[in-house]
Amino acid sequence: MIPRMIARAAALVLTMALPVLAETPVQELKTPGGNTVWMVQSPDIPFVALELRFRGGTALDAPAKAGAVNLMTALLEEGSGDLDAQGFAAARDALAAEFRFGASLDSVSVSARFLTENRDQALVLLRQAIVSPNFDATSLERVRGQVLSGLRADERDPGAIADRKFDQIAFGDHAYGQPSDGTIATVTALTRDDIAAAHLGALARDRVHVAAVGDISPADLATLVDTLLADLPATGTPLPGPAKVALTGGVTVEPFPGPQSVLVFGHEGIPRTDPDFFAAFIAAEAFGGGRFSARLMSEVREKRGLTYGISAGLLPLDQADLVVGQMSTANGTVAQSMQVIREEWTKLATDGLTEAELAATKTYLTGSYPLRFDGNGPIARILVGLQMQGYPVDYPAKRNALIDAVTLDDVRRVAARVFRPDDLHFVVVGTPEGVQGQ
């Protein structure tokens, strides 16, 4: 704990010679109520950023109920106890607290910021929203209308169409294959009972991770978290189980009007638990990262001007792992772009990275890591994410050593295993010239 001041003093002296170290002092609390919380106490600004993640998310939805978890999450702030939606919002705003609720494939997230001066009152409201939301009929219909409006917009959005098609092909009947916000048909059919069931199933204590950063003591935080979570169910809906990635080499074209096509492409990836995960992560960053120097960006944008942006990377999910990329290009240059991507994929699989690329990517990744830890909100999000990924509390201090340990041979070995040009499947949404589905 103490070392923060000392470390900073030392860093001042050494700073020109040594790389910046991640010096954020993260503590792991075990609360009396049995919760585990990662925290950084930082009294500089009088507020706390709190992050909760419930594992499961929209992948908990049964096919006929697709969209239930998403709609439930959107309804959490629409009234609880004796407050209706407007009463809840007024109470929250009067405290200047901020609550955000989000649903994704693998988790339901709760992000809160509240001031030190009215922390206890803010907590009462947040607890009410999480533990006893009303899900009243009026709110249900209003928010359902908003979700349906979004789904109607997605039906005409080439990016959304491409993502959905890709997931369908990749995951088939698994929950990952269904749209996480549901379809117009399933969302229209959801009842209040479905929403209440989704709530009990998704927000349970057996799957929650907690991180907090800001102006609060460990003792106060422990009490706060215990109070917040005590009345949630002990267990929730079982997770859906592993998904098989069914992508095989080929092209799927979805016709769509417009001057440009959206491409989503990829195949099966590599799990975080794989001993070569860091080597694969480095290869993917050098290959498809968002920087101008990444291979795809350099070949497709910088040298040929075919796109405004292209990226590809590892996507390790809870139940499956993907390598996936995306870009947009004029309809006339889709075929050329696909050709370049395939060539680069093959080159990476065959030759791995160059010595220079490996070195540059390592310095980028190790140098950028500590820069992410700036601000209560960003640090709380990183900490809860690390818990979700199963890393220990000392991971931030050790992570750069794991990156530095990767060798050129590691990268070559893993690139040949993970990047498989023959399995590369392209979903193209647009009116591409000279490209046929296969």
Next chain:
Amino acid sequence: MRLIALCLLSLAVAFPVRAEKVTDFTLDNGMQVVVIEDARAPVVVHMVWYRVGAADEAPGKSGIAHFLEHLMFKGTDTVPSGAFSQTVSDLGGMDNAFTSWDYTAYFQRVASEHLPLMMQMESDRMTNLRLTEEDVVTERAVVLEERTSRTDSDPGALFSEQRQAAQYLNHPYGRPIIGWRHEIEQLNRTDALAFYKLHYAPNNAILVVAGDVTPDRVRALAEDTYGKIPENPAVVPRVRPSEPPQISERRLTYGDPRVGQPYVVRSYLAPTRKPGDQSRAAALSVLAELLGGSGSNSVLGRALQFDRQIAVHTAVWYQANALDQGSFDLVVVPSEGVSLDQAEAELDVVLDRFLTEGVDQADFDRIMTMLRASEIYAQDSTQSVGRRFGESLTTGLTITDQRDWANVLQSVTPDAVMEAARDVLVRGRAVTGHLEKEIAQ
């Protein structure tokens, strides 16, 4: 647990409650410098803001400000093409740039020890840019792809571009920042270099450094880099064609088969923050929050989403920062089965009622509390604080104006809000756009 808490308590004394520390000074060549200190993390954000944007382009050259922003990542005599970003990322940093109507800004986020190199490279490309014909042609293709992705492939963006053009009869704010496609296609190396020589100079730029750094260190480094560049006498204050009084309401409809969710947008010309005179803009900022801020308790949300289900979404948008006249925009996304005409008519009913009945005191008090708290939350991101200064100083304001802004907001009264509302929300001076689904022929 108890032990840990005690240990931390004693340490807490060592960290005084932090106040945002902002220092400013000007170099001999006229370059303004703002330093925002935040030592919580060993990180620094280095930004250079130029007082030039899309609204400063010559007629027929739309898009040149943004195109030049892209080309600034090509080379100089000492930094080869592409090496700027490569150097930043090799250090673990990130860099980017953005262009608006009133400004063009470049920034890097790096460990604070690398600040000297950033200042050296950024000052180098202020006057030493070298462009090859090939760089220019390839990058123009990238910009055209950017336009295709962001605008031509998105009916909402095309609609917004048309509305912006309809809003301004005479002022260059009516032109898209990225440029009209037919004009981007004609932009060349000579255009880019001419624009560069005219506008990129220390006396037309603001340096903002935010993070783990002291003003003394920034001053020493700045004098050694930017300070060596002579001021450019060609830089003159910006005077653009201004809008004539709007005497006729304007309406437009854009139909596109790619529209999934139709909506209506109403906009009005509105004054912005002016040096020493920010109270009207502050009142309009509060008005925007009252009408459309928090969905469930805003005037529009309550009337159109809660009392009746006319809309699935409502929003209000007012940009308080602009060198010239800005706009006050209201959006209504109708519920299924409600037409755009109906949604617009209901919007007018709500606005008329608001103008008659005035401000609800409880709403007003809540908004003032949230605005006060937002000053506390804002301190969590020094980069955002820096960005606010950069934006204000490139839209005609002074450091003092920016420092005062939170207080000016707090001094707004309900009467001032209503006065601003009556001045701006005049139907005869409205621009109204409908974005519709259109079945492809």
